[in-house]
Amino acid sequence: MKSLTGKTLLAIATLTYLFMWVPTITLIVFSFSNDKLGIRWEGFTLKWYAEIFNNAAVRNALEMSLIIAITTIVVSTLAGTVTAYGLYKYKFRGKEVIRMSLLLPIVMPYIVTAGALLVFFTRVVDIPLGYPSILIAHISFSTPLAVFIVLGRMQRIDWTLEEASMDLGAGRLTTWRRITLPLLMPAVIASAVLIFPWSFSDFTITFFVAGVGNTTLPIYVYSALRWGETAAVNAIGAIFVALPLIGLLLMNFFQKKRVI
Amino acid sequence: MENRESIPCVELRNLVKRFPGVTAVDHVSLKVEKGKVFSLLGPSGCGKTTALRIIAGLETMDEGDVLIDGKVINDVPAYKRDCSIVFQTLALFPHMTVEANVSYGLEQRKVPKDEIRKRVGEIIDLMGLGGMEKRRPSQLSGGQQQRVALARSLILSPKVLLLDEPLASLDRKLRKGMQVELKRIQREVGITFLYVTHDQKEALSLSDTIAVMDKGKLEQVGTPEEIYETPRTKRVADFIGASNIFPGKVIASGNGKVQLETEGGSRVIALENKDIRSEEVTGISVHPELVEVLPEGTGLEGDNRFRGKIVEMIYQGDFIETKICLDQTGGLITSYLNSRLGRETQFSPGEEVLVHWSPESSNILLG
Numbered sequence: 001m002k003s004l005t006g007k008t009l010l011a012i013a014t015l016t017y018l019f020m021w022v023p024t025i026t027l028i029v030f031s032f033s034n035d036k037l038g039i040r041w042e043g044f045t046l047k048w049y050a051e052i053f054n055n056a057a058v059r060n061a062l063e064m065s066l067i068i069a070i071t072t073i074v075v076s077t078l079a080g081t082v083t084a085y086g087l088y089k090y091k092f093r094g095k096e097v098i099r100m101s102l103l104l105p106i107v108m109p110y111i112v113t114a115g116a117l118l119v120f121f122t123r124v125v126d127i128p129l130g131y132p133s134i135l136i137a138h139i140s141f142s143t144p145l146a147v148f149i150v151l152g153r154m155q156r157i158d159w160t161l162e163e164a165s166m167d168l169g170a171g172r173l174t175t176w177r178r179i180t181l182p183l184l185m186p187a188v189i190a191s192a193v194l195i196f197p198w199s200f201s202d203f204t205i206t207f208f209v210a211g212v213g214n215t216t217l218p219i220y221v222y223s224a225l226r227w228g229e230t231a232a233v234n235a236i237g238a239i240f241v242a243l244p245l246i247g248l249l250l251m252n253f254f255q256k257k258r259v260i
Numbered sequence: 261m262e263n264r265e266s267i268p269c270v271e272l273r274n275l276v277k278r279f280p281g282v283t284a285v286d287h288v289s290l291k292v293e294k295g296k297v298f299s300l301l302g303p304s305g306c307g308k309t310t311a312l313r314i315i316a317g318l319e320t321m322d323e324g325d326v327l328i329d330g331k332v333i334n335d336v337p338a339y340k341r342d343c344s345i346v347f348q349t350l351a352l353f354p355h356m357t358v359e360a361n362v363s364y365g366l367e368q369r370k371v372p373k374d375e376i377r378k379r380v381g382e383i384i385d386l387m388g389l390g391g392m393e394k395r396r397p398s399q400l401s402g403g404q405q406q407r408v409a410l411a412r413s414l415i416l417s418p419k420v421l422l423l424d425e426p427l428a429s430l431d432r433k434l435r436k437g438m439q440v441e442l443k444r445i446q447r448e449v450g451i452t453f454l455y456v457t458h459d460q461k462e463a464l465s466l467s468d469t470i471a472v473m474d475k476g477k478l479e480q481v482g483t484p485e486e487i488y489e490t491p492r493t494k495r496v497a498d499f500i501g502a503s504n505i506f507p508g509k510v511i512a513s514g515n516g517k518v519q520l521e522t523e524g525g526s527r528v529i530a531l532e533n534k535d536i537r538s539e540e541v542t543g544i545s546v547h548p549e550l551v552e553v554l555p556e557g558t559g560l561e562g563d564n565r566f567r568g569k570i571v572e573m574i575y576q577g578d579f580i581e582t583k584i585c586l587d588q589t590g591g592l593i594t595s596y597l598n599s600r601l602g603r604e605t606q607f608s609p610g611e612e613v614l615v616h617w618s619p620e621s622s623n624i625l626l627g
Binding site: 164168170179 | 338
């Protein structure tokens with residue numbers, strides 16, 4: 001019925017999907033298991049979810065992670081959009097250097113960025129390690145992502161639209177608000193949706209610059225695992241999967257609704 | 261005040277725009293009369309769009325002045341100029357409805373909501389866009405998009421409407437229709453049109469005045485008839501389709517006629533023109549449809565009769581483009597034979613023929 005190539009491809013594709021999803025699905029399944037270690041099926045329960053939501057430390061960590069992620073999204077997409085606009089529209093010396101140096105944080109190993117930020121906070125500027133330093137770190141590694149997503153969109157925009165707006169009597173600011181921004185909106189939303197999991201689930205960099213006693217959810221998970229709280233961690237893991245998934249579904253929904 | 265009427269709607273004085281490596285607009289001066297259709301005609305890259313963008317304020321100039329209604333507006337930003345441009349790409353706002361697109365300019369001018377609604381309604385009727393108000397540009401046909409773009413600019417009653425090849429994206433039949441439509445609209449609203457195009461037929465049928473541009477320079481300004489029948493330079497002649505060009509010098513004149521010797525050594529006759537001095541003449545051009553092809557046996561006596569051989573016949577529908585190699589000089593001359601005549605006389609490639617045009621068909625070139 002099917003050719004050998006077709007069968008082989010199907011097999012490879014299935015294996016790839018299994019490889020990608022089995023660990024995640026296992027984790028979600030076991031987060032509903034009545035087993036204390038969270039590694040065996042002992043019957044359905046929601047008690048781990050109840051436990052993490054009743055645990056003040058988890059709630060606090062989740063809250064901090066969300067606050068940091070949302071602040072990062074707002075600041076990074078704004079700064080990223082404006083930066084991209086400047087990089088795209090204006091000619092100035094050293095533009096290419098700036099463009100390339102913006103790309104660097106995306107390709108650099110996290111550990112290097114993390115170490116650099118730690119040195120920066122403790123030795124160069126005197127910012128105490130804690131939530132402010134975490135926030136600054138998150139913004140600094142998320143903004144380049146926004147820049148590149150928005151730049152990509154800018155390359156496909158008809159810029160005569162801006163000229164048309166000004167020709168019809170709108171000043172620069174009105175033109176930006178009523179024409180440019182709406183046209184860039186899909187890219188702005190896309191970068192927000194991508195920055196969220198990046199910030200929300202970052203461990204390496206946060207761990208370096210967090211200082212003592214300040215936890216985000218990933219750091220809480222790390223320490224919880226060291227104390228052997230596997231089952232509750234499964235539930236947290238499920239939340240980590242669910243939140244970005246909801247984000248992606250929302251983006252998909254908006255894309256289908258928008259005409260552009 | 262008494263000569264208020266004679267103030268040109270748009271005036272360019274010695275306009276210069278240089279881009280790296282090229283002078284896009286090279287000392288162009290022109291006046292556009294109020295209430296008329298003025299076309300800037302020329303091949304792509306001749307600087308006509310740049311000139312238009314400078315008038316709109318979307319491009320800065322290096323030298324010269326731009327005047328609208330007698331006032332120098334060099335330093336007025338685009339959004340405060342009393343003109344509006346219809347772009348080649350139309351540049352309709354894709355995220356807005358037809359209604360929102362059309363009312364955009366009035367909103368910027370802080371016109372009261374009621375009046376905006378009234379004027380949008382009027383212009384939508386004038387453009388025949390009724391029922392499309394709530395649609396997005398992507399849901400309209402090419403012709404409808406064209407009308408929205410026009411409506412969006414015309415609703416502001418600008419002193420001059422700048423049109424940058426607005427019909428270029430339409431297919432042939434639609435373009436024809438829109439040309440008629442444009443003329444009708446222009447008559448109804450009475451706004452001055454400054455029209456940029458590379459399509460000579462479009463310029464001839466739409467304009468009151470045509471300015472032909474080439475390589476940033478203004479070559480000739482005149483009525484459509486003047487531009488078509490008496491192009492004064494080789495470039496204009498070639499561009500307008502008077503493609504038989506014979507460079508040469510005047511060697512004799514008298515009896516209302518002048519005789520030229522072409523570079524190939526033939527003698528051609530043209531009518532004498534009192535306004536032109538013989539020394540200035542650089543040659544003649546002849547429109548292909550004015551060149552007659554006669555059977556070989558016809559006599560050689562008379563003006564502008566040459567022997568030749570048909571080398572190519574290209575069927576073009578309403579005429580047959582016939583290329584004839586002249587025996588005397590080896591040069592090529594093109595004739596547009598009426599399809600029906602061509603069939604009756606049954607010329608065929610390779611045939612020896614006689615080529616003829618009357619002295620009044622010879623157009624004198626000055627550059």
